[in-house]
Amino acid sequence: MMDERGFITRLEYDEVTRAMTRMVEDVDTSVETDAPSGWVTPSGGGLNLVTDFESDDQVRITQFLVPTHTIDIDGTATSIRRANWIVYDNDEQQNVTRIASGYATGSGPSYTYTLINPVSIVIEDKQGNVQEQIQATRASTSGKLSPTDTFAQSSYTRWTTFQYTDCCQVASQRVYHTIPASGEGASGTNYDQTDYGYDVLKRLIRTETAGGTITRQVLDVRSLVTAMWIGTDDTGATPSDPSGGGATGNNMVVVTSSEYDGDVDGGNGLLTKQTQHVDSSTTRVTNYEYDFRNRRTEIDGEIDFFQKDTYDNLDRVTKVERFDTTSTGNLIAKSETKFDDRGRVYQTIRYAVDSSTGTVGNSLNDNRWYNAAGRVIKELTAGSALFTKTVYDSLGRRTKVYRGYDLDETTYAAVAIVTGDTIMEQVEWTYDDASNVIKTITRMRYHDAPASQTGELKSPSETPKARVMYQAQWPDALGRTIASADYGTNGGSTLSRPSTVPSRSDSVLVSGQTFDEAGNLSQVTNPAGVVTLFEFDDVGDEVKQIQNPVTGSSSSGSASFPSPLDENVTVETAYNADRNIKTITAKNSLTGDQVTE
Structure with missing residues (x-):
């Protein structure tokens, strides 16, 4: 195929399975000599970048190799092809998909393959419900990902599991922050669990986070959300009344309530009124109006907010106007958006408006220009040349x-x-x-x-x-x-x-980065050669940072021989069950640890 600028992409397929076997981007027609008549590589083209694909008998891609390029491997310039593998392992009870990346060296088809950890694993039941999402490390990095590879739980670096009701709905989700070597572990100690609840129609109405925050939504007969409630105790709650009628201990409060079609039956399910509950007696109400094509045309909000949207025949907003309090109030703001024949925004106009009279004055225009392929090639912002x-x-x-x-x-x-x-x-x-x-x-x-x-x-x-x-x-x-x-x-x-x-020098400032087997950024070295180490839990959240680590020195030091203050500068981060930062601890042997909560 040829794009709008004349650059050619070649796709090749297996004659029997019709699986893609080869893709050549920016074809050089002096190399790929069987291009259609009249197709010639344009000026500036001809990279002829080849990606090769392999597929199984179900026409699922199992490997692809990107174009050859050179990287630095342990100080040696090495020509490689990045490799990506997908292994499908299905049996009568579950479907397992494993995905990994690495690289190939040498010449095809007898490449030497090296895998780079981690390996991503998804386990589904036969109904397609995801049961586990795993990242794991393979002991040997030699060779491509294989259907015979096995991964013990002790090799997991990420782990999320899903539990289901008897029918098929997610009852809970467990995200592991400390993966046990075997077994499922315990809530809090090893994982944080989020629970889900449903009504008799199997609609999701309740979510309880690992930290105990409960969110309930009230649904009408059309499954439209009419109210959102939040709290930490929903004793006695029902699908229509999360407060449980004032049950003892129940502390659920309504935070948002919604009304559809003006609260009249037989409508189109359009949100016409939304109320934000500040407290038990204070609310913030926003009303919405629509045209005959169900497009939102007016927003009547709090504190004198009123907005009117205008559409073209392709349902694109072409004009936005703000008025003082109501549609009959003074115009206080106006903007327009213009589209070209291909549906791309080429100009945005913001007008100066005299809010005391509604008179429209001068405008500020943002302009865009595109090339034949639809990419922005020039931008000129308002108020600037x-x-x-x-x-x-x-x-x-x-x-x-x-x-x-x-x-x-x-x-x-x-x-x-x-x-x-x-x-x-x-x-x-x-x-x-x-x-x-x-x-x-x-x-x-x-x-x-x-x-x-x-x-x-x-x-x-x-x-x-x-x-x-x-x-x-x-x-x-x-x-x-x-x-x-x-x-x-x-x-x-x-x-x-x-x-x-x-090498680092005063004139060549080299920074370096190192990744661990879980894919975390584990080390950064600045141009002065100063190292910062990072440690992570099994969710992938940073739990410790050590600046300028020095073997034999300790941030705790001793009374007689305190360590230099610029060595082993350590900051530890702890999280609550909802994965929000709970404490940040700056380790300090002289003043005592400084804890921020």
């Missing part, structure tokens, strides 16, 4: 962004170029063949560069003159950034990004 122009490559990735101005740009063709434009700032991105950003260049116009210097920014020695700054990034096999280097101006020389992470 400074535009933003964006350039995309053949895959739709941003490669350049310009910020500048041109007060006499009149043609659409000029939108896509910067010839004749005065550019103030320019950012450029370079990608590898797996679409990882590997280099960023920022150019800042010289403050004294004359207005006659137009077009793309260059360098200190070329016009338009600019200060040029370089950054480089290095991804791992999964595309996560493991290192970045700030070269500054690189001594005035163009940066040739090295294929491996450089």
